[in-house]
Amino acid sequence: MNRMNGADSLVVTLKLAGVDVCFTNPGTSEMHFVAALDRSERIRCVLALQENVATGAADGYGRMAGKPAATLLHLGPGLANGLANIHNAKKARAPMLNIVGDHATYHVKFNAPLTSDIEGIARPVSDWVKTTQKSDDVGIDAAVATREAASWPGRIATLILPADASWSPTDLIGDPLIPEGPAKPDPAKVEAAAKALKSAKKAAIFVTGMPLQDDNPLLLGKIKAATGCDVIAPTANRRIDRGAGRFNVIRLPYVLDHSIPMLAQYDTLILVGAPEPVGFFAYPNKPSQLAPEGCNIVELASHAENTVGALELLIEALGAGDAEPEVTPLALPDDVGAMAGDPVDLDNLCRAIAMTIPENAIICDESITTGRHFYPAFATARPHTLLHVTGGAIGGGLPLAVGAAIACPDRKVIVLQSDGSGMYTNQALWTMAREDLDVAVFLFSNRSYKILVGEMKGVGAAEPGPVARDMFSLDRPEIEWTGLARSMGVEAQRVTTAGELLPAFERAIAEPGPRLVEIML
C-alpha cells in the first residue's frame, strides 16, 4: 500500500472529526486534496461556480447540521471571493472550516501571480487561522481546526495548506478533539436577571442563538407566562424555529423609526446571547443604541455562555417551571385577498407565501424591503425554520439554501430572495440544479435596490437626483430571472398577477428539485 500524503491525512482527519461535506471550487494547489477525496470517497464534495456560493452554503449547512462543513478554496483570491459570506457566517456564529490551498512553502518567496497574504485576508473574518508548515503537521492542525470550528457556539476556522504539505508523505493523522463547549451559566447573573424581571415595570428578553432553536423558545414562553415580559430577537438571527405549535418570538425591526418606539416601552432589557440592541447603520441625529435612556440592561448570558442552561436556571429562580407558554395556533389566510388579475402587492404576496409554507420547511430569507412584513405574517404559518443573512453582506440567500438543502435532504427549502441581492450569487442556481436540491426560490423582482431610496433619506442626504436614481435602478436592462435560471438548469416561471401566485408557489413546493418563481412587483 502506498504511503499517505498530507492531503490524505487531512481527509481522514476531517472525516474522523465528523466533517461530511466539502463545498469547493478547487485549483492547482488543491489537486492533492481532490485526489485524496477520490481515494477516500468519504466526504461529499459539492462544486460551486464562485466561492461565495461555497462559503454561504457552508454557513447554511453549519446552521442546520449543527456541525461544520469544510470549504476548499484556491489561494488568496479564492478565499477573497468567499469572504463576504464567511463574514455573514461569523456574525451568525455558525461553525465553518475553511481549507485554503497555498503555493508550496518554498515557492512563496518568488511572488508568482497568485501569491498573496492569505493569513491577512483570512484574519478579519476568522476566529482561528493557521498555516500548516509540513505534511506531518497536517493531521494535528486539521484536528485542531475542526475542534475550533465546532466549538461553542460555532466559529470560523481557516487552515491554510501549502501544496508541498499536501503532496509530501506522512504517516500521521489527527485524532478527533473535543470541541470547547459553552461556559457554565453564572448564578449571579441568573439572580440579577430574575431580580430585574421581578422589579421591572415592563421588561423584554433580547435573545438570539440556541434559545431560538428546536423547542428552546418554549423556555422563553415560560418566562413570559410567569413574568409578563416580552421576548424579542435581533433583526438577523442564525436560526429561528417558529410557526404553529411553537412560542412566537418578536423580531426587532430593521428601521430605526420602528425599532426605537418598540423598545421605548421597556424599562428593563435582559440580554441572552445577544449584545444590546444597536442600529444596523448610524444615522445623523439618531442614536446608535436603541434601548431607551435609563433602561436597566442586564445580561443573563453572553453568546459564549450556555444560554439555554441560563434560561433553565432563570425559570427555576422565577419559580416558573410550571408556567404554560403561549403556543402559536395554526392560522393561515383563507385566500390571497385579491382579484385574480390584480397586480402582485406586498399584502397578497404575504398571504400567498403564508398559505404555501409546508410543514417543516426551511426558509432562507434575503427579502430585504419586500420582506419587511413577512416575519409577523408567517408567525402562525405551518412550523418552519427561518435563516437570516446575519452580517448584512448581500448575496447570502441562495447559497444558504444550497447548504441547508444538503444538510436536510428531507426538508423543503424556500428562498425568499430579492433581485438585487440575488444577482450577487446567481451561480448558486447551477449548484442547486447539479445537486438536484429540493429548493423553491421565490424571487422578488422590483428591479431596484429599493432599500437605498429609504436609506438615502435616512442618512439625511438630498433627494435622489439622476445619478442616485440610476444607482438604485435595475431596470435598464431588466433582468429576466426565468431565463437566467433556465440557463443554469433550473426550471422557472414568471408571475405577474395575484391570481398566479398560489398555483405557482404550490407547484414549486410540490415538485421535487429546484424551481424558481419570478414575482414581478
Next chain:
Amino acid sequence: MNRMNGADSLVVTLKLAGVDVCFTNPGTSEMHFVAALDRSERIRCVLALQENVATGAADGYGRMAGKPAATLLHLGPGLANGLANIHNAKKARAPMLNIVGDHATYHVKFNAPLTSDIEGIARPVSDWVKTTQKSDDVGIDAAVATREAASWPGRIATLILPADASWSPTDLIGDPLIPEGPAKPDPAKVEAAAKALKSAKKAAIFVTGMPLQDDNPLLLGKIKAATGCDVIAPTANRRIDRGAGRFNVIRLPYVLDHSIPMLAQYDTLILVGAPEPVGFFAYPNKPSQLAPEGCNIVELASHAENTVGALELLIEALGAGDAEPEVTPLALPDDVGAMAGDPVDLDNLCRAIAMTIPENAIICDESITTGRHFYPAFATARPHTLLHVTGGAIGGGLPLAVGAAIACPDRKVIVLQSDGSGMYTNQALWTMAREDLDVAVFLFSNRSYKILVGEMKGVGAAEPGPVARDMFSLDRPEIEWTGLARSMGVEAQRVTTAGELLPAFERAIAEPGPRLVEIML
C-alpha cells in the same frame, strides 16, 4: 449656498485630480457620496451588480486610460467581493483608487452586523490604505490617495470613509498632488546590461510594463536588431500593443514543460520591469525558477524605475540608435481551414479570430486552456492591444472589458473568455448592456475546468477519479450562455460548427453594443 460636506469635498477633490469615472455598488454608508455626485455631475458613475465587476472594470480602465478610476464599495463585505480583481490589478501594477464606506466612527464600537476590519481586508491587496477620521480631512486624504494610485507604475490606494466624515460639513478640498514618477535609470545597471548582452552567447530580454505599450516595443526591436537577443514577456502582462506594424514580443508559456525548454537556450537574461521568470505554480521535482542554472541574470531596471528610459540608455550604450527593428507584417489566414460542417477546434478557432480582429481592437484575454495557442496566432493580425488577467484570479476577463470600453469608447473591445472563469463575474454582461458598451464576447464553452486535468497530472496527483472528474466538469447541467447573456440584456448567438465562426464573429464586430458568441468546443 449650502456648505459642503465631506462627500462633496471628496467628489470635488477627485475630479480636480483627474478622476473621471467611478465603478460602484453603493450602500447606505455611501449615500452621501452618491448625493455629492448628483450635485457635481462631474464623475461618470457606472453601476455593477457585484463588486468584482466594479474592481475589474477599474483595472481595465486604469490600464487603458493610464490613470486611476475610482471604485465605491460598501464596507468590508463590498470590498471583499471585489478583492480578487483588486489582486489582479495589483499584480498588473494598474492604477486604482478604492473608496470604501464605513460606519460612522462612533458606531463602529457597537459591532453592528456589517462591522468588520476594513483596513485588515484592504491591506493585502493595497499599496496604500487610510481611514479618514473627520470631514475636514477628506479633501487632503483623497488628494493623497489619488496621488498614490497614480504614482508609477500604478498603485492600489484604498481610502476608507466613515459615514460621519462623509455627512459632516467642511470647507476644505484637497489640491491635486503630483504623482510620484519612476526612479531614474541607473547608469551602472545600463552599463552592466550592455556588457552582458555583448558577451552573451544567447541572450533574452525579459520585460513587462510600459516597454510593451504604445510604440515602446520598437525600442526592444532595436536592441534585438543590434544584438540578436530575443525579447520575451511574462505569461501575464498589464498591456501589450502588438500585431501588424509593431515589433513582436514573444510570451513565456504557462506550462513549465514549454517555458523551461524555451529559456534553456539562454546564458543571459536581462530583466526590464519584470522579476526573474518563475513558475505560476510549484510542481514536485520541477524548479520554481525557470532560467537555466548558471544563467547570467542582469537587471536593467526594476518596475519602480523608468524602464523605457533605461531601454533608451541601453540603446545608446549599445550604439543601436540606427538599428532597424523587425516589424511584424500583416498576415491573416486565408480561411478558417475547415469544412463548414466541421466541429470547432482550436485551429479553426484561432484562424477565425485572427481574421476577425479589427484594427485597433482591445482584446481582454481570459481564454485559459482554449487560448494557449492564441498569442502566436495573433502576432500578425491587425494591430491591437492585449490585456491579460495578471494575478491568476479568474473572473477578470469580462470586467476588464467593461473598464477598457469605458476608457476607449472609440475602440472595439473583444473578450476571449473561457466558460468556467466567465461564470465568476457573469454580472458584467448586465453592465455592458446598461452602458451599451461596444464589446464582443467570444465565449469558449468547453464545459469544464479543463486546465485542472493537466494540473492534476502536473502536481503528481493520481489520475482523476470520480470526485476529481466531477470537480472538473461543468456539464451537469450545461450552462446556456446565450440564455444567460439574453437574461441580462446582451444579444447572443451559439456557434457549433467551423463554418459559423467567421459570420458570427464578423457580425459581433460589425454591430455596435455588446454581443456574445458562444462557441461550443
